[in-house]
Amino acid sequence: MTAPAAAPRAPWLSSDAAWGLFFLFPYIVVFVLFVAYPIGYAVWLATDLKAYQRLFDDPIYWRTAWNTLVFLLIGVNLKMILALFLSGFFALPYLWVRILGAIFLLPWAVPHIPSIISIRWMLNSEWGMVNTLLFDLFRIDGPNWLTNPSYGLSAIIAVHIWKYLPFWTMILVAGRMAIPKDLYDAAAVDGATKWQRFRHVTFPQLKALFLTSTMLTTIWSLGDFNSVYLLTGGGPADRTNTLATMGIRYAFRQADFEAGIVTMVSAIPILIPLVILLTRRLSKAGGRQA
Amino acid sequence: MSRRAFEYLGLGLLGIVVFLWTMAPLYNMMIMSITPVNAIFAGKLWPENPTLGNYATVFRQDNHYLKFFWVQLGNSVFIAAASMVIVLAIATLASFAVGRLKLRYGPLVNNLALTTYLIPAAFLAIPFYQVMGAYKLLDTQWGLIFAVVTFTTPYAIWVLRNYADSVPFELDEAAMVDGASRWQIFRLVYVPLIRPAMIAVGTFALLHAWNEYLYAFLILSHETRVTLTVTLGLFRSDDSAPWPLLMAVGIIYSVPPTVLYFSVRKYMVTGLTSGGVKD
Numbered sequence: 005m006t007a008p009a010a011a012p013r014a015p016w017l018s019s020d021a022a023w024g025l026f027f028l029f030p031y032i033v034v035f036v037l038f039v040a041y042p043i044g045y046a047v048w049l050a051t052d053l054k055a056y057q058r059l060f061d062d063p064i065y066w067r068t069a070w071n072t073l074v075f076l077l078i079g080v081n082l083k084m085i086l087a088l089f090l091s092g093f094f095a096l097p098y099l100w101v102r103i104l105g106a107i108f109l110l111p112w113a114v115p116h117i118p119s120i121i122s123i124r125w126m127l128n129s130e131w132g133m134v135n136t137l138l139f140d141l142f143r144i145d146g147p148n149w150l151t152n153p154s155y156g157l158s159a160i161i162a163v164h165i166w167k168y169l170p171f172w173t174m175i176l177v178a179g180r181m182a183i184p185k186d187l188y189d190a191a192a193v194d195g196a197t198k199w200q201r202f203r204h205v206t207f208p209q210l211k212a213l214f215l216t217s218t219m220l221t222t223i224w225s226l227g228d229f230n231s232v233y234l235l236t237g238g239g240p241a242d243r244t245n246t247l248a249t250m251g252i253r254y255a256f257r258q259a260d261f262e263a264g265i266v267t268m269v270s271a272i273p274i275l276i277p278l279v280i281l282l283t284r285r286l287s288k289a290g291g292r293q294a
Numbered sequence: 295m296s297r298r299a300f301e302y303l304g305l306g307l308l309g310i311v312v313f314l315w316t317m318a319p320l321y322n323m324m325i326m327s328i329t330p331v332n333a334i335f336a337g338k339l340w341p342e343n344p345t346l347g348n349y350a351t352v353f354r355q356d357n358h359y360l361k362f363f364w365v366q367l368g369n370s371v372f373i374a375a376a377s378m379v380i381v382l383a384i385a386t387l388a389s390f391a392v393g394r395l396k397l398r399y400g401p402l403v404n405n406l407a408l409t410t411y412l413i414p415a416a417f418l419a420i421p422f423y424q425v426m427g428a429y430k431l432l433d434t435q436w437g438l439i440f441a442v443v444t445f446t447t448p449y450a451i452w453v454l455r456n457y458a459d460s461v462p463f464e465l466d467e468a469a470m471v472d473g474a475s476r477w478q479i480f481r482l483v484y485v486p487l488i489r490p491a492m493i494a495v496g497t498f499a500l501l502h503a504w505n506e507y508l509y510a511f512l513i514l515s516h517e518t519r520v521t522l523t524v525t526l527g528l529f530r531s532d533d534s535a536p537w538p539l540l541m542a543v544g545i546i547y548s549v550p551p552t553v554l555y556f557s558v559r560k561y562m563v564t565g566l567t568s569g570g571v572k573d
Contacts, residue, residue: 020395023476027391028403030384031447037429038444039410042421049421093308104309106556108316113555115505117526118544122323124530125537131337133322166319220412227414229508234530248416255420256512268417279412283405286452 050269055262059270064242068250069270071157072226075246076274079161080225083169084218088210090169091176092202105174112170120234123163124150153243156236160244164231172217179213180206216285219278226271247271323548326541334538348542357539359529362517370504370521370547373435377442377503382496384443385450386488390480393455394466404455411448415441416508423512433515441509446502450495457491458484493561501551522547 049055059065094105111119126133127149135146149155187205196204207214229248232238238245238253245253247267255264326334327348329341350356355363391397392404422441423432431437461484469479485492507523514520526543529535555562 020397020476024391024395024397024400027387027395027476027480031388031403031407031451034384034440034444034447035406035410038422038425038440039418042418042425045425046418046421090312093305093312096305100309101305104313108312109555110316110320110552113552114320114548115523115544115551117505117507117523118323118541118548119319121526121530121544122319122326122541125326125541126319126322131335133318133337133339136337136339166315170316223412224414227416229416229419234507234527237531248414252416252419252508252512255423261420261424264420268420271417275413275417279409282412283408287401287405287408 046265046268049262049265052262052266055260055266058260058263059266064245065250065267067243068245068247068267071244072246072271074157075161075164076222076225079164080218080222082161083165084172084214084221086165086169087172087176087217088214090173091180092206094173094177095180105177109170109174111167116167116230117234119167120163120230123159123166124235127159150236151240153240156240156244160232160235163235164225164228167231168221168225172221175217176210176214179210183209216282219282219285223275223278223282226274323541323544326538327545329538331536331538348538349546351539352542352546357536359525359535360539360543362525363522363543365518366520366522366525367546369435369519370523373438373442373521374500374503376435376439377446378496378500380439380443381446381450381499382492385447385454385495386485386492387480388447389451389454389458389488390484392451393458394463394479394484395476404452407448407451410445411452415445419508419512422509426513432513433519435514435519437513438506438510438521439503441513442499442503442506446495446499450499453495453498454488454491458488461487490561493558497554497558497562501555504551 094101094108127135129135129146129148129151132149134149138144138146147155149159183206187209188201191201191205226246227248228246229252232244232246232249233252236244238249242250242253247270251264251267253264254260254267325339325341325344328344328346329338330343330345330347333341333343352360352363355361388403388407392400392407397403422444426432426437426441429437431440465483465487466479469483474482505523506521507527510521511524511527514524517525522543526540526547529537529540
């Protein structure tokens with residue numbers, strides 16, 4: 005490219021600040037119109053104290069809050085422990101393990117809607133695959149998976165894990181791959197057992213990534229609308245809702261937008277600390293090692 | 295049996311369990327899609343008279359639920375493609391500003407984007423819906439496209455920015471010495487070098503739009519404007535619906551994104567490892 009002779013330029017053309025506005029303009033427009041304004045509107049609606057009263061008087065709301073807690077505590081922890089365990093398996097250098105690793109990613113790659121609907125049918129107590137197998141193999145009449153609230157919530161957790169476990173496993177596999185090999189060599193010289201190697205080499209190296217991942221998946225599990233709505237629809241009798249589905253239900257089924265927003269707002273004690281912590285962790289290191 | 299063989303056996307068993315767990319719902323989808331509609335209540339592990347007739351029925355739109363199959367498939371394609379293009383354009387521009395220009399407010403924009411990326415989209419659905427009403431974007435495809443753009447652009451900016459950190463600044467400086475404007479640096483230096491990350495975030499936006507359910511069913515309502523995911527969701531609560539047809543649609547809807555995902559998987563890994571994680 006031929007460089008033009010250093011012609012004097014208008015100062016605004018070379019200033020980063022002016023160019024910055026130019027490059028950021030489309031994003032700023034999107035942010036103001038579709039993020040800032042809706043959030044401001046939600047905050048305004050959430051000042052309606054009567055909506056809190058309506059919510060707290062509704063036993064379904066308390067059931068929903070409890071479900072959300074169970075879903076997070078069991079779903080997230082089970083998923084992350086399984087992911088940590090399986091990441092050891094999928095990091096093994098065998099060809100068949102790598103092929104299985106690709107298959108294992110399928111739930112993650114396939115759209116959510118058809119697979120959840122397929123699982124919904126599998127769990128049908130009369131003609132679903134699960135109860136058919138239970139009967140064929142063990143002569144047991146399987147339970148009504150989706151019409152009993154406890155089984156319903158368990159099924160929701162299972163669907164959630166089926167869908168998201170592969171992703172977190174692969175993140176942790178990538179984390180394991182990044183651990184310097186000489187650490188393991190040194191451990192081998194010291195005659196470390198498998199457990200000691202995990203305890204003293206793998207886990208300390210993986211800890212930061214594991215913590216970041218767990219916090220991220222806690223937030224996103226809170227927002228997992230599909231696993232609940234498409235599997236049980238929050239039923240039976242609204243007893244398997246989580247905050248995400250219940251908020252939508254108040255707003256669009258019962259046409260009570262304030263109650264819907266307040267339902268979402270009640271997740272703030274979990275949401276805000278996690279968002280602040282994560283924004284700091286992720287903007288600092290800007291990557292997996294955060 | 296030696297200890298080593300014993301371990302290998304354990305691994306093999308684990309592999310089988312993982313395989314069955316992963317494949318069961320997909321296998322169920324597949325066999326349902328080839329089961330004749332009236333034989334679905336038999337609860338068989340393999341249908342007695344497998345048929346591809348369900349697919350033919352879907353393609354001919356020969357069912358009340360599927361009157362607009364082709365239109366709705368087209369809607370999904372259009373919304374996914376438009377979202378991808380817009381997300382790529384906005385995020386590439388913004389990531390250049392945040393990562394390559396020395397801006398006082400750069401870190402602020404970066405953190406705002408990061409915060410937006412962390413808030414679950416479902417939690418903003420209600421005010422978003424009302425704001426879309428104010429903008430007269432309800433029941434329009436642009437409404438859904440903007441929803442997807444809103445929730446995927448922050449992640450895209452973040453991944454692109456992190457990836458761009460691996461592109462040496464000396465290239466920008468050299469171009470600047472040659473008298474290139476910021477725009478020329480962006481177009482001739484920046485964009486060509488971050489292309490792998492652009493493939494990753496473009497695919498991410500495309501898949502996100504293709505799979506979107508909540509915002510699609512809130513924003514869109516007319517049956518000629520909805521995406522196929524909305525139609526699939528409609529079946530959900532109806533046990534008398536023709537489920538084998540639904541599952542045939544499910545298979546048809548799943549194949550393109552799955553093939554796409556696996557064909558750009560190596561870029562996705564680049565995007566993930568340079569940009570952290572996205573679930």
